[in-house]
Each structure stands twice: as C-alpha cells, then as structure tokens.
Amino acid sequence: MxxxxxxxxxxxxxxxxxxxxxxxxxxxxxxxxxxxxxxxxxxxxxxxxxxxxxxxxxxxxxxxxxxxxxxxxxxxxxxxxxxxxxxxxxxxxxxxxxxxxxxxxxxxxxxxxxxxxxxxxxxxxxxxxxxxxxxxxxxxxxxxxxxxxxxxxxxxxxxxxxxxxxxxxxxxxxxxxxxxxxxxxxxxxxxxxxxxxxxxxxxxxxxxxxxxxxxxxxxxxxxxxxxxxxxxxxxxxxxxxFIGTMNFVAGTAVGPDRVRCGDNVLACETSDMREGDVVTVAVRPEDIVLREGVSESEENVFSVRIDAMEFLGSYVRADLALEARGDQILRADLSINLVRRMQIAEGDERFVNIPKERIRVYQGTVNRDV
Amino acid sequence: MKRRYLHSMLAAVAVTVLASQSWAATTLTVYTAIEADDLKRYAAEFNKYYPDIEIKWVRDSTGIVTAKLLAEKNNPQADVVWGLAATSLMLLKAEGMTQAYKPKGVEQLDKKFVDGEDPPHWTGMDAWVAAICVNTVEAKKLNLPMPTSWKDLTKPVYKGHVVMPNPNSSGTGFLDVSSWLQMFGEEGGWQFMDSLHQNIAWYTHSGSKPCRQAGSGETPIGVSFAYRGAKVKNKGAPVEIVMPAEGAGWDMEATTIIKGTKNLEAAKKLVDFSVSKEANQMYNSVYAVVAYPGVAQPVKNYPENIGAKMMNNDFQFAADNRKRILKEWQRRYDSKSEPKS
Amino acid sequence: MLAIGAFLVVCVLLPLYSMLSKSFENADGDFIGLANYADYFSTPALFLSAINSLYVSVTASVIVLVTAFVYGYALTRSCMPFKWFFKLVALVPLLTPSLLSGISLVYWFGKQGVAKELLFGELIYGPIGIIIGSAYWVFPHALMIVITALTITDARLYEAATALRTGTLRTFFTITLPGCKYGLISAGFVTFTLIFTDFGVPKVIGGNYNVLATDIYKQVIGQQNFEMGAVVSMILLLPAVLAFTVDRVVQKKQVALLSAQAVPYRPKPKRKRDLCMLVFCSIVAALILLMIGMAQYAALITFWPYNLEFTLANYDFDLANGGGWDSYFNSIRMALYTAAFGTVIIFFGAYLVEKGRRFIAGRSIFHAIAMLPLAVPGMVLGLSYIFFFNNPSNPFNFIYGTMAILVVATITHFYTVSHLTAVTALKQMDAEFESVGASLKAPFYRTFARVTVPVCMPAALDISMYLFLNAMTTVSAVVFIYSSDTTLASVAVLNMDDQGEIAFAAAMAMMIAYTCAGARILHALLTRSIMRTTQAWRTS
The missing domain is CATH 3.40.50.300 (P-loop containing nucleotide triphosphate hydrolases)
Structure with missing residues (x-):
C-alpha cells in the first residue's frame, strides 16, 4: 500500500x-x-x-x-x-x-x-x-x-x-x-x-x-x-x-571530474567542477575497499598505513594514514571476514581503492563540529 | 382549576408584599458609636413612634465611624448619624457633609446641646464627661492616696500608676488635652501635661481602655470618662469614679442628617424623635447628663452632681486648634519611646 | 485570561496607585507634591517609629530564626521521639489572630499577670511584649521554610564528610549551615516582613511604643488624616518591597541548588543530641501551649483578676462592643467565600500563566503582578481599597461596604503564596496534556475538568485551606473596610480589646482558634479520603 x-x-x-x-x-x-x-x-x-x-x-x-x-x-x-x-x-x-x-x-x-x-x-x-x-x-x-x-x-x-x-x-x-x-x-x-x-x-x-x-x-x-x-x-x-559516518578530505578541483587531495588525484563522477574550485571530498568508511594485488597506477588506488584498529564486533574500524600525507587519516570499516582473510594488523601497509561512484564532492570547505 | 389556584397564590403574595412595604416603607442607614447593648433598645423605642421606619445600624468606635464618614465623603452611605461625638459632627459640618434642620421641639433643649447656627446642623443627646477611675484595691496595695483633682495626678507618688488615652488615636484623649488647655491656659496646660507625662505608665489607643484597665487592676488610675467608669463598676470592679475638682472636659453624643440623603423625610422624623423628651429619658438610663433639662434621674454608680463638674467647654476652640494641639502633643510626648515604670 | 488579568489590575495595581496619588494630595484633593512627606519627615516621631519598627522586627526575627532553626533541625535531623506532636504544636499559632498573643501576654506578664516577676520590673507593654508576641505568631511561618531548607540537603554530602573523617561541628558549619543558607535568609526576610507590617500585636501590647503599623492606624482612625495615612503606608511599603525582592532573588538561587538529584538525608539515633533536642522542643512547645492556654483561661474567667470563677458568659458576644456572634458567622462566611472563590480564581490564573501558549509578554506581566501582593502589608492594601473602591465614579463602587470587598481584599492579600502553590502543582504536570486533549478533539475545559483539576486537587485543597485560615485570622487587611453588616471575628477581637473587653476578646480569639482547628481536621480528613478515592494512581 x-x-x-x-x-x-x-x-x-x-x-x-x-x-x-x-x-x-x-x-x-x-x-x-x-x-x-x-x-x-x-x-x-x-x-x-x-x-x-x-x-x-x-x-x-x-x-x-x-x-x-x-x-x-x-x-x-x-x-x-x-x-x-x-x-x-x-x-x-x-x-x-x-x-x-x-x-x-x-x-x-x-x-x-x-x-x-x-x-x-x-x-x-x-x-x-x-x-x-x-x-x-x-x-x-x-x-x-x-x-x-x-x-x-x-x-x-x-x-x-x-x-x-x-x-x-x-x-x-x-x-x-x-x-x-x-x-x-x-x-x-x-x-x-x-x-x-x-x-x-x-x-x-x-x-x-x-x-x-x-x-x-x-x-x-x-x-x-x-x-x-x-x-x-x-x-x-x-x-x-549528520547521517552516518563520513570521511571528509579537503581538495582542489583539477578538472570537471578530477580532484587533487594532497599528492593524490581522485577521479569522481561529478562533472560540474571547474578547475581551481576549493572542494571537499566525502566518502563513507564502508566504501573504502582494501585490496590485494593492485598498484598505485590504477584509478583511485592509494597506498596507506594502518595506524589503529578498533574492534567493533562484526567489523573493525581502521584508521588509515595516506602514506604520502601522514597527517591525513581516513576511517574505513573492514569486515571481520576480510580482516581475518587478509591478516590485517596495525602497522601494515596496504592498498585501498575508493570507487569513484561512491565519492561525493561538495563545494567549499566543511566545518565539522566533531 | 390549576390556573385559578395560581392566580390566588399570586394575589396573596402581592398582598403580603404590599403590606410589608407599608410596614417598613423606609430603611434608614444610621451611623453610630452608641454601645452595642444599647442599640436595640434605642431602635425599639424609636419604632414605638415610627413603626414604618426601619433602622439599619452601622456601629463602631468613635474614631472609626468618623473616619468612615469622612472616607465616604464623596459618596455618603449614611442617612443619619445618631450618637456620635459632637466634635466629630463639627468636623463633618466643616466638610459640608451635614444637613441643616431644625427638629420639632429643639427649643426645649439646653442651648449647650444645640449647634449655634440657625437652623442647627446637629443636636446633642447626652454628655459624656471626663473622669478619673481609681482601682481602690490596687491603690491600697500601693498605698496611693485617692486623687481628687487633675493636679493631684502630677504628684510623684503616682509615678507610673496613671494611664490615659493617646489624643492622637482617641477622641477622649483629645477631649482631656483640650480641656486642660482651656482650664489651665495654654502655658499652664502644657506645663501640667509635662508633669503628668512623668507619671504616665502608658498611653492607650482607646478612651475607654484606661478605665477598663483600672477595673482589671492593670493600672491603679485611669483617665477615662464617667460613663465607662459606671459600666465597669456595674460589672463588679473595685473602681471609684473621681470627678476632678477643677472641672472636667466633656463632649456630647449628637445627631445629624447627612447631606444628600435620599430619605430626608424619614431622617427628619428620626432627628425629631432624638430631641424628644422620651428619647432623652431613654438616654438617661445610661447617661447622667442629657440635653433635655429636668428629665435626668441619677444613674447607678455615677458620681453625684456630675453636671456641676462639667467645665464650660469651647468646642469651637477645640475644633479650630485640633491639628496644632495634636502636633504639639506628639512633639512633646509621643517621641519618648521608653515606657516608664 | 483577560478577566483574571483585569482582576489583578483592579485589585492590586489601581488601589495602590490611588494610595500613591492620595499621598500627594491635601485634604481637599489638590495635588501638593511632596508636602505631606516633608511634613511627616519633619516630625521626630516618624524616625522613632521607623527605628522602633526596625528594632522589634530585627530582634524578634533573630529570636524566631534561631528557635525555628533548632526546632526544625530537631524535626528533620534528629531521632527525637514525639516528632508528630511537636510538628502539630508548632502550627498552633497559625490558627489564631496575631492579637491573641498580645491578650495572653497581658494575663501572663501584665500588672496583674501571674508571672510578671519574670520580667524583673520591666513593663510588658512595649518592645518586650511586641517581640514576644510577634515571635509567637510568626514562628510557624519561619519553621515551615526552615524545614523545607533542611529537608533538601543531600545525604551524600554527609556520607562524604564521614568518609573524610570530618568532625560533627565542622560538618555542621561546612555542610548543614551552607546547605540551608538560602532557606534561612528567606525565612529571615519573611519573618521580618510579617512583623514589620503587623499591626495586631503592637496595637494590643505595644503601649506607647510607636511602630509604623500603629502610626497608620493613629493617622486614619484617630485623626481621620487619610493623606498622612497614605504617606505612612508608602513608607511601610518600602522595606517590605525590599525584603520581598531580596527574598525572590534568594529563592531563585535556592531553586538552582535543588536541581541536583539529591538523596534524602535519614538521621541516625544519637542519644545525647536527641535528648537535647527533645528538651529544647519541649520548652518551645510548652511556651506555645502556655500562650494559647492562657488565652483559653482568660476566655473562661468571670472578671480578671478579682473574680476567678469560671463562666461561659464571655462567649455571649452580643453583649460586647465590637461585634457579636454575627461577626463570628460573618467571618466563617467570609472565609468560606474566600476559600471557594479564591481557589478558583487563583488556580485559573496560575493555569493561564502556566498553560497559556499565546501572549507570552502578557503572561509574564501577570505573573509579576501576582507576586506583588506578598510585599503589600495588609493595612496598606485595606486603606488603598477605601481610596479606590469608595469612589462614586469607580464602576466597582457597588462592592464597597459589602462582603464582596472583604473577600476580594483577602484573596488579593494572600494571592501570592497560593499562586505559587498552584503554579508548582501545574508545573509537575506534563506540558502536553492540553495538546493531547486538543488532538483528541476534547475541548480544553474538558481536559481541564477531567485531568488538570483532579491531578491538582490536593494542591487546590491546600490553597483553600490556606485561604480559609488566613481569612479567619487576618485583621490588617480588613480593619479599614469591614462594615456593620460585615463585622468580622478577628476585627471584633481587636475592637473588644480596644474597648477593654479583654475576656470577650480572648473568647472570640479562641472561637477563631477552634474553628480553624476544626477546618484543619476537616481538611486532613478530606485530603485523606480524596487521596484514597481519586488519587489512587499516586500511590500505586
């Protein structure tokens, strides 16, 4: 009905x-x-x-x-x-x-x-x-x-x-x-x-x-x-x-669907950006994918170091430091299965992939009150 | 059938209403300071002659009735004042609140008891005379001699044993003060009060209280008035009433019509009655001195020959100088707080 | 809303305004600026009266405060036996007019008093009498505030103190005293204001010790000088308003303290302390009972002090000046009307303040006006009623001299405390009852009648009791405005005493006491039965 x-x-x-x-x-x-x-x-x-x-x-x-x-x-x-x-x-x-x-x-x-x-x-x-x-x-x-x-x-x-x-x-x-x-x-x-x-x-x-x-x-x-x-x-x-947990990363548009965040350039699905726009890239922790057998040359793949892992029952929330820029931390939710299978531990260096269809881009900077 | 019954019912009711109306066609609101136990008697006596006028009493002490009348100046509630101090009525007269009226038979009254103006604004009923109440039991205990004059009261032997009313709150108190000023002269009067003040235990707010307190032994000597003294004595208190040798101040209970009354005719009838011989005989049952010459009989427990002790009171003087006297009195005596014992 | 707002404006603001303007007029009604004030201030008697008023008020307040504190401490913080009895006795003075203590003191310590030796030659007529008499009748008022203050202290503070091995004395000075500091300040101001503005006790036992309250009486009744009466009234109003303001500020702070989730304190038995407390409370209770007991004795004596035979003749009030049995029944009628109408009006007013959604400004103004009567001495209110209501151009003139004006004056005089009680009761209800009622298409009056009123019933009963007791015993608010059709028992006590008919006065005062005690018992029974029937939901 x-x-x-x-x-x-x-x-x-x-x-x-x-x-x-x-x-x-x-x-x-x-x-x-x-x-x-x-x-x-x-x-x-x-x-x-x-x-x-x-x-x-x-x-x-x-x-x-x-x-x-x-x-x-x-x-x-x-x-x-x-x-x-x-x-x-x-x-x-x-x-x-x-x-x-x-x-x-x-x-x-x-x-x-x-x-x-x-x-x-x-x-x-x-x-x-x-x-x-x-x-x-x-x-x-x-x-x-x-x-x-x-x-x-x-x-x-x-x-x-x-x-x-x-x-x-x-x-x-x-x-x-x-x-x-x-x-x-x-x-x-x-x-x-x-x-x-x-x-x-x-x-x-x-x-x-x-x-x-x-x-x-x-x-x-x-x-x-x-x-x-x-x-x-x-x-x-x-x-x-406000809804759920979100990673925010400050960046600058380098093309209609390209954003530079620090040393990395991210591809995304938006098309209304102009070069030089100050933007904020947002991605949910569960959308960050930890992968094996990939290289940095692929689109939206970065090398990260696992700084901390927080056990939350059915999944693990991990703090990922982008290697190139040590101060930038991304939160990722990793399923327990994955963690076991890949034998992930604090201090590891791994590759992550951020699928471009999962990326949101907002104009300007975001002030988080957290 | 039913309807007819209703009709006759209505008719009966109508008759009753009409009849009762003709019985008490008018209700007079009468302000008074007459003692509560005398009120019913006075009204009954009046109704013997005028059964169609009903009296609605408003009774209170002199000060309160006067204050009430003055407070209601712009919108008087009273038709008649019957039995309030003449000095209060003079105050009302000065405020333009009294109605001039010459009652039938007023010429029979002692001139002292009638307002000097013609037609008079008020007529007197009876006199209440200042007196000294002495509690003989307490006096004996304290070895106090019986005072016979005002001046006696200033003797050191009475120190702390005399109670008198505060003239600022009691009409009797003012009566005393004004009489002393008249009898002893302005200067002599204040001098007398200066020395009397040394002997005063406390001043009371009401004029009858000193005598009541003498009656209950709270003080051996109370400056009050003879009427109250007699009443206290009647109750069995060991009290002697002394009429001071110098003479005593007095005031009268008097009657007036309030200007603007809607019941002027009935009011006039009441005032006519109030000056009649019968009314004066009625007053005589509690007051030894009444306005109608020759009717007064001695009253139980009243001092004898009280009329002779009444000084020649100049009411005009008292009314004109009231404010000044009270202020002076307050300056001299009311600002000394500590009670002397 | 408007009607009740208008009620307060007509009954509080306008009369006070007419009083204020009267103080700037001469006897003919012309405006003469501050001349009356200048006149009054140039009289040395004023300063004396003011200083006297201050002296007796402060002294009696200190005595009452200390006594009430220890007494209250005993009731809340000790395990002394017979607490119920001491609680009961402490409330006895509430049942009688303040004058009763004056009358009783005359029999105890007057020139013929049975215990006059205790005064070592001092006169009871004067400050001593005023202080003792005032202390007697304001004691329960102070005690109630102190008990509330002592009850709200958090027990955990004491547990913490014990854990830190703090001594008894130090605990007292660092926890107990600061904990009820605001309550004590509040009690101090309440007693001060009550005594400062009271007129009954100084009138009866003051002798020639002048205080401001009797000055008004002297000006108005003794000299018919209304303008000067208005001036003294304005002066009397000042410290009362000041005390009231301070009290309000303090109360706000007290509320802030309360918001913490406190654990109630439960005293543990301590032999020595409990015994001391028992002795102290027994002495205070004995004094209270001696006071009212003497009044009862006085009422039964034929002719003090010369004929000590017992008699009931003093109850034959129709023979006394100052009001017969009529006045007693008038008083009961007046008290019943006051309780009935007052509760309805006050409750409605509080309901609108608390539950109204619109006119936010209007509601806060209303609340402010409702606070005002607490600061207005009864005599000042009564006098202002003469000025305001006895004016032919006033459309409310018709109530002058009737029972209605007495009821209105009494409701107004005791408005504030009742209003606060009602507001507190309403505050404890869910704010959304009216919204729910509206959503269920029940008109607001249905929700009011079916939910609000039943839930607030105990509070409403308390208010009506409070109004009834005060209406029976008040003198100051009505002494200027009663008429001969509406003489009142409490005023009769005053007038009888004034006329020296002290035995009648005592008997009448005792009639008031019996009636108030009866009303209280009835109230207790009624509350109990209501609690059992309509308030079953509370206990379960």
Missing amino acids: TADAKHAPTPYLRLFDVTKRFGDFIALKDISLEIYEGEFVCFLGPSGCGKTTLLRAIAGLDIQTSGTVEQNGQDVSALPPYERDFGIVFQSYALFPNLTVAKNVAYGLENRKIAKRDVRQRVAELLQLVGLPDQGDKYPRQLSGGQQQRIALARAIATSPGLLLLDEPLSALDAKVRVHLRHEVKQLQRRLGITTVMVTHDQEEALTMADRIVVMNQGVIEQIGTPEDIYRKPSTSFVAD
Missing part, C-alpha cells in the same frame, strides 16, 4: 512556505513539503533545527507565522488543533495520570456520541493491537515506559485520525525497548496505512522506520529523500556529516 501511495498524484499533507518566528529568532524558514497518503515521514535533524516546531505547526499547536498548511485538500492553516484531524504521541507519553489505561485510550472516543459498549470494544481492540490486552484497569504509573508509550499510541489512533504525529516517541526509552518498539510502531503504521510524521534526532530510527526522511538544519530543509538516497547521496555536506 505504501509503495503505491508514494506516487499518488495528490499529496495528503502539503506545506507551503511555512515560516515561524519567535521574536527575532527564525525557527522555520519557508518550508515547503508534500507528504502522501500512507507515507511514513521522519523529520530528522539536530536539536534546535526546527523539526518539532514544524510538527507543532502541522498539528496547529503552534501556528506558523506565515505560510499555509493543507491537509486532505483542505486549508487548515488557521484552524486550532481540535478542528484538525490528527493523533499525537509525545516523548513524555503525556498519559493522564489520574485515568486508567482504558480511560486514557477511550478519552478521544467519549465525546463522539459513541455508545459505551462500542467504546469498550474499541478500547479492547486497541489494547490488543498494541499488545497490552490485560492492562486496561491499571494506572499509567504502574506500567513501564515502553508500555506507557504503547498506550499513548493506542490513544492517538483510537479515533482513527487521518494523520499520526509522533514527537520523539522513543527517545525516553531504554536502548533495547527502543529498538523493539521501533519495529512495532512501523508494523502498526503499515497495517493501518495511516499517514505518519515522526520527529526524531536519532538517524538510525529515521533510517529504519521512514519511507522518506526530511533532514532539517537551522530552520530549513536540507534534503528530502528515501533513507537510501539520504545515506547514499547526501545532497549537502551537512546531511553527509
């Missing part, structure tokens, strides 16, 4: 030039975005990037300073939250502490002229759905964090809203619970086919759950794309840096 919905002609949710100011501070700047029915979209970015503000604007909890929000073909820009159609889950669960679990779930159903019996039945269904069928009579405080968040989810979807908003729903949970619930939420969303927007600062969460990711920084959208797009082809150096 989601796969088809992705390409539906009319978007379910449409933001146009949404701007939000708090005094002099611009929290959101001209955000335009389309979200399709049944899609699971993540707003991802560092804290303060405006992702939560954007979510609250969609909900009508903090109405934008300018711009429009359309939901299901209707302009809801100026509507208060209770006149919009959404369910929401917060990081803090926000379960009403004085109401039982069942009452919490029933909260949105109760003032809709639904018969009491039907309400009870629906609540039972929902509790079943989130895997807590026997917990209806307990108070929120008697449940674990993960259980509470499931209840919050059940409450949010109880009224079958057209849109589900999740504001960092898993951030307050323990690592294991988080991974588990991640999977469950995604499954539930698939099953219900409910259009969902989730705010998170956790890239892993976004990459595993989202159909599309909206990467935000300082109030603007940096990139919108599928998790694979975002990971493989980060369109800005910010995205490249």
Whole structure:
C-alpha cells in the first residue's frame, strides 16, 4: 500500500512556505513539503533545527507565522488543533495520570456520541493491537515506559485520525525497548496505512522506520529523500556529516571530474567542477575497499598505513594514514571476514581503492563540529 | 382549576408584599458609636413612634465611624448619624457633609446641646464627661492616696500608676488635652501635661481602655470618662469614679442628617424623635447628663452632681486648634519611646 | 485570561496607585507634591517609629530564626521521639489572630499577670511584649521554610564528610549551615516582613511604643488624616518591597541548588543530641501551649483578676462592643467565600500563566503582578481599597461596604503564596496534556475538568485551606473596610480589646482558634479520603 501511495498524484499533507518566528529568532524558514497518503515521514535533524516546531505547526499547536498548511485538500492553516484531524504521541507519553489505561485510550472516543459498549470494544481492540490486552484497569504509573508509550499510541489512533504525529516517541526509552518498539510502531503504521510524521534526532530510527526522511538544519530543509538516497547521496555536506559516518578530505578541483587531495588525484563522477574550485571530498568508511594485488597506477588506488584498529564486533574500524600525507587519516570499516582473510594488523601497509561512484564532492570547505 | 389556584397564590403574595412595604416603607442607614447593648433598645423605642421606619445600624468606635464618614465623603452611605461625638459632627459640618434642620421641639433643649447656627446642623443627646477611675484595691496595695483633682495626678507618688488615652488615636484623649488647655491656659496646660507625662505608665489607643484597665487592676488610675467608669463598676470592679475638682472636659453624643440623603423625610422624623423628651429619658438610663433639662434621674454608680463638674467647654476652640494641639502633643510626648515604670 | 488579568489590575495595581496619588494630595484633593512627606519627615516621631519598627522586627526575627532553626533541625535531623506532636504544636499559632498573643501576654506578664516577676520590673507593654508576641505568631511561618531548607540537603554530602573523617561541628558549619543558607535568609526576610507590617500585636501590647503599623492606624482612625495615612503606608511599603525582592532573588538561587538529584538525608539515633533536642522542643512547645492556654483561661474567667470563677458568659458576644456572634458567622462566611472563590480564581490564573501558549509578554506581566501582593502589608492594601473602591465614579463602587470587598481584599492579600502553590502543582504536570486533549478533539475545559483539576486537587485543597485560615485570622487587611453588616471575628477581637473587653476578646480569639482547628481536621480528613478515592494512581 505504501509503495503505491508514494506516487499518488495528490499529496495528503502539503506545506507551503511555512515560516515561524519567535521574536527575532527564525525557527522555520519557508518550508515547503508534500507528504502522501500512507507515507511514513521522519523529520530528522539536530536539536534546535526546527523539526518539532514544524510538527507543532502541522498539528496547529503552534501556528506558523506565515505560510499555509493543507491537509486532505483542505486549508487548515488557521484552524486550532481540535478542528484538525490528527493523533499525537509525545516523548513524555503525556498519559493522564489520574485515568486508567482504558480511560486514557477511550478519552478521544467519549465525546463522539459513541455508545459505551462500542467504546469498550474499541478500547479492547486497541489494547490488543498494541499488545497490552490485560492492562486496561491499571494506572499509567504502574506500567513501564515502553508500555506507557504503547498506550499513548493506542490513544492517538483510537479515533482513527487521518494523520499520526509522533514527537520523539522513543527517545525516553531504554536502548533495547527502543529498538523493539521501533519495529512495532512501523508494523502498526503499515497495517493501518495511516499517514505518519515522526520527529526524531536519532538517524538510525529515521533510517529504519521512514519511507522518506526530511533532514532539517537551522530552520530549513536540507534534503528530502528515501533513507537510501539520504545515506547514499547526501545532497549537502551537512546531511553527509549528520547521517552516518563520513570521511571528509579537503581538495582542489583539477578538472570537471578530477580532484587533487594532497599528492593524490581522485577521479569522481561529478562533472560540474571547474578547475581551481576549493572542494571537499566525502566518502563513507564502508566504501573504502582494501585490496590485494593492485598498484598505485590504477584509478583511485592509494597506498596507506594502518595506524589503529578498533574492534567493533562484526567489523573493525581502521584508521588509515595516506602514506604520502601522514597527517591525513581516513576511517574505513573492514569486515571481520576480510580482516581475518587478509591478516590485517596495525602497522601494515596496504592498498585501498575508493570507487569513484561512491565519492561525493561538495563545494567549499566543511566545518565539522566533531 | 390549576390556573385559578395560581392566580390566588399570586394575589396573596402581592398582598403580603404590599403590606410589608407599608410596614417598613423606609430603611434608614444610621451611623453610630452608641454601645452595642444599647442599640436595640434605642431602635425599639424609636419604632414605638415610627413603626414604618426601619433602622439599619452601622456601629463602631468613635474614631472609626468618623473616619468612615469622612472616607465616604464623596459618596455618603449614611442617612443619619445618631450618637456620635459632637466634635466629630463639627468636623463633618466643616466638610459640608451635614444637613441643616431644625427638629420639632429643639427649643426645649439646653442651648449647650444645640449647634449655634440657625437652623442647627446637629443636636446633642447626652454628655459624656471626663473622669478619673481609681482601682481602690490596687491603690491600697500601693498605698496611693485617692486623687481628687487633675493636679493631684502630677504628684510623684503616682509615678507610673496613671494611664490615659493617646489624643492622637482617641477622641477622649483629645477631649482631656483640650480641656486642660482651656482650664489651665495654654502655658499652664502644657506645663501640667509635662508633669503628668512623668507619671504616665502608658498611653492607650482607646478612651475607654484606661478605665477598663483600672477595673482589671492593670493600672491603679485611669483617665477615662464617667460613663465607662459606671459600666465597669456595674460589672463588679473595685473602681471609684473621681470627678476632678477643677472641672472636667466633656463632649456630647449628637445627631445629624447627612447631606444628600435620599430619605430626608424619614431622617427628619428620626432627628425629631432624638430631641424628644422620651428619647432623652431613654438616654438617661445610661447617661447622667442629657440635653433635655429636668428629665435626668441619677444613674447607678455615677458620681453625684456630675453636671456641676462639667467645665464650660469651647468646642469651637477645640475644633479650630485640633491639628496644632495634636502636633504639639506628639512633639512633646509621643517621641519618648521608653515606657516608664 | 483577560478577566483574571483585569482582576489583578483592579485589585492590586489601581488601589495602590490611588494610595500613591492620595499621598500627594491635601485634604481637599489638590495635588501638593511632596508636602505631606516633608511634613511627616519633619516630625521626630516618624524616625522613632521607623527605628522602633526596625528594632522589634530585627530582634524578634533573630529570636524566631534561631528557635525555628533548632526546632526544625530537631524535626528533620534528629531521632527525637514525639516528632508528630511537636510538628502539630508548632502550627498552633497559625490558627489564631496575631492579637491573641498580645491578650495572653497581658494575663501572663501584665500588672496583674501571674508571672510578671519574670520580667524583673520591666513593663510588658512595649518592645518586650511586641517581640514576644510577634515571635509567637510568626514562628510557624519561619519553621515551615526552615524545614523545607533542611529537608533538601543531600545525604551524600554527609556520607562524604564521614568518609573524610570530618568532625560533627565542622560538618555542621561546612555542610548543614551552607546547605540551608538560602532557606534561612528567606525565612529571615519573611519573618521580618510579617512583623514589620503587623499591626495586631503592637496595637494590643505595644503601649506607647510607636511602630509604623500603629502610626497608620493613629493617622486614619484617630485623626481621620487619610493623606498622612497614605504617606505612612508608602513608607511601610518600602522595606517590605525590599525584603520581598531580596527574598525572590534568594529563592531563585535556592531553586538552582535543588536541581541536583539529591538523596534524602535519614538521621541516625544519637542519644545525647536527641535528648537535647527533645528538651529544647519541649520548652518551645510548652511556651506555645502556655500562650494559647492562657488565652483559653482568660476566655473562661468571670472578671480578671478579682473574680476567678469560671463562666461561659464571655462567649455571649452580643453583649460586647465590637461585634457579636454575627461577626463570628460573618467571618466563617467570609472565609468560606474566600476559600471557594479564591481557589478558583487563583488556580485559573496560575493555569493561564502556566498553560497559556499565546501572549507570552502578557503572561509574564501577570505573573509579576501576582507576586506583588506578598510585599503589600495588609493595612496598606485595606486603606488603598477605601481610596479606590469608595469612589462614586469607580464602576466597582457597588462592592464597597459589602462582603464582596472583604473577600476580594483577602484573596488579593494572600494571592501570592497560593499562586505559587498552584503554579508548582501545574508545573509537575506534563506540558502536553492540553495538546493531547486538543488532538483528541476534547475541548480544553474538558481536559481541564477531567485531568488538570483532579491531578491538582490536593494542591487546590491546600490553597483553600490556606485561604480559609488566613481569612479567619487576618485583621490588617480588613480593619479599614469591614462594615456593620460585615463585622468580622478577628476585627471584633481587636475592637473588644480596644474597648477593654479583654475576656470577650480572648473568647472570640479562641472561637477563631477552634474553628480553624476544626477546618484543619476537616481538611486532613478530606485530603485523606480524596487521596484514597481519586488519587489512587499516586500511590500505586
């Protein structure tokens, strides 16, 4: 269902030039975005990037300073939250502490002229759905964090809203619970086919759950794309840096598809560089290939010295010093199999190859805050 | 059937409402400083003659009632003041708050008790006279001789045994001070107070408290007024009321109509009653000196012949010089903080 | 939002403004600049009153602070037995008007007092009386702050000190004292302000020892000089505002200290210390009980000191000047209205400050105004109400002289502490309840009624209790604005004492005490039953 919905002609949710100011501070700047029915979209970015503000604007909890929000073909820009159609889950669960679990779930159903019996039945269904069928009579405080968040989810979807908003729903949970619930939420969303927007600062969460990711920084959208797009082809150096691990090497363009980094010249697939441009070359650690039986004369093959190896379970992260320029370190992820097979050890000198289709080149220098 | 029943019900209600209205057509808001236990009696007596006027009492101590009246100057709440110190009413008169009215039968009253202007702005009811309350038990314990005059109180033997009201917070206190200034002259008066001050244990905020304190033995001697002395004595306190030989200051309880009242006719009736012989007889049950000559009977525990001891009080002098006197008094005595014992 | 904002403006700002402008006017209402101030400052009596006020306030504050600290220390840091009893006794002064201590002191140490020899010939009427009387009634206020301060100290600090083999004394001076430093400063300022602005005790037992609070009374009631009363009020306001500001700053720092995750301290038994503490607390508790006990005795005596037969005649208030039984029932009505309306208004106000999303500037201004009443002495507030409300051109003029103005004045007078309690309770709730409610299409009032109110119920009950007790006992806020239809028990105590009817006064004060004690018991029962029924979720 989601796969088809992705390409539906009319978007379910449409933001146009949404701007939000708090005094002099611009929290959101001209955000335009389309979200399709049944899609699971993540707003991802560092804290303060405006992702939560954007979510609250969609909900009508903090109405934008300018711009429009359309939901299901209707302009809801100026509507208060209770006149919009959404369910929401917060990081803090926000379960009403004085109401039982069942009452919490029933909260949105109760003032809709639904018969009491039907309400009870629906609540039972929902509790079943989130895997807590026997917990209806307990108070929120008697449940674990993960259980509470499931209840919050059940409450949010109880009224079958057209849109589900999740504001960092898993951030307050323990690592294991988080991974588990991640999977469950995604499954539930698939099953219900409910259009969902989730705010998170956790890239892993976004990459595993989202159909599309909206990467935000300082109030603007940096990139919108599928998790694979975002990971493989980060369109800005910010995205490249923020998502996953990335090696950045400063360089100078020597041709439309040639960059000089120190003593080496790299071939890459870009073609819009002009000679003399100051650029930054980016490559992911897992894309650096350690090879035997090659020579430096081949394209994008360099001799390196293995400075340090860090054992990380299923793979090894190695610090590679480019021989020619000892101060330049590349991080490479090497599979344990490879390491065993090639008997790689610290201090070795080896050849690496950086496939040119894996190289990203960004204009200018990159300031990393790491 | 049902409807008819309703009609008759309504008619009955209407009759009741009308009837009760004709019974108490007017309600008068009356400000007063009369003692609480006398109020009900006064109202009942008045209603014997005017059953259709209901009195709504607003009672408080003299200072508070006066302050309240003045505070409400721009928007008076009272229709009539019945039973407030004449000096306070003079203050109201000066502020233009009183209504001139000549009550029926006012010519029967002692001239002293009627405002000099014609028609008068206020009429007096009864006099309360300054007096010295002496606790005989405590005096005996301390070997104090019975004082007979104001001047006696300045004798060293009474050092730390005299309590009097602070004129800055009590009307009675001011009454005392102004009477001494009139009797002993400006200079002599202050001289007298200088030496009296040496003997004062403490000054109180209220005029009746010195006598009450004498009654409870807190002080052997309290400068207060005769009416309070009699009341304390009635309660069984070992108190003797001394009328000082030089004469004593006095003030009267008086009545006035507040200008701008919406119930002028009823107010006039109340004031008419307040000067009547019957009303004066009523005052006499607690006050020995009343405005209507010849009706006064001796009151239990009151000093005899109290009328003769009343000095010739110049109320105008007191009103005109009030601010100056209080300031001077404060300068001389109120800035000495340490209580002398 | 607007309505409650307007409530505060009308009840706090405008009256104070009319008070300020009054102090610049002469009796005819003409503007005369600072002439009144010049006049007042040229009187030597002023400086004396100011110095006297300072002297008694500082002395009594120091006494109260030291006593409250040791007492609080005993309750929180020792294993002395009967803690519950000492906690209970310490709160007794809250149940009575401040005047009660004055009355009781007369019976103890007056000229006929049963223990006057203890004063070695000194008079109780004067600074000694004011200091003892004030210390009595502000003690619980100081104690509550000190206990809070002592409770929040981190036990790990003591464990660290023990591990470093620090001596008891050094531990006390390097950990205990600095740990509750801000609490002590805060308690100091609160007691100072309370005593500095109190009028009941100096009125009853002050003799001719003038303080600023009685000066206002003298100016207004004794001389009907409202302008000068306004001047003294403004002067009285100054140190109170100063103390309040310092206290606020200190409170902020205290909050910063609190944010650390502290482990609560649990005292271990130490025979010698516990015994010392028991002795000390017994003495303090005995003094408190002696004070209220004497008032009770006074209320039952026929005619002190000459007829010591017991009687109930002193409870026949209708025979006393200053207010009969009416005033007692008025007081109860007033206290109930204050508790009911006050809790609703204050709670709503706090809700808007805490939960409103718009008008950020408006909300912070509202919060600032809500803080103000704490710094305004009751008499100043009451006097300003006369100026403001008894003005025919004021549209609210109609409440003058009614029960309403008393209720409004009392709510306003005790607004701040209640407001802070409500805000704290609301802060403990999840910030997103309203958002969730809105997303579920539940109107805000439904979430308010079904979630916010039930969750905050215990706090709301506390607020209403606080308002009720204060409404029963306050004198200063209402002494200028009650009318004959609305005489109050606490004012009756003042007036009866003023008239010298001290036995009636004691009896009336005791009626207030019984009522407040009854209300407290009721409150405790109600809280318990509410905790059991609607607050079951808390315990589980």
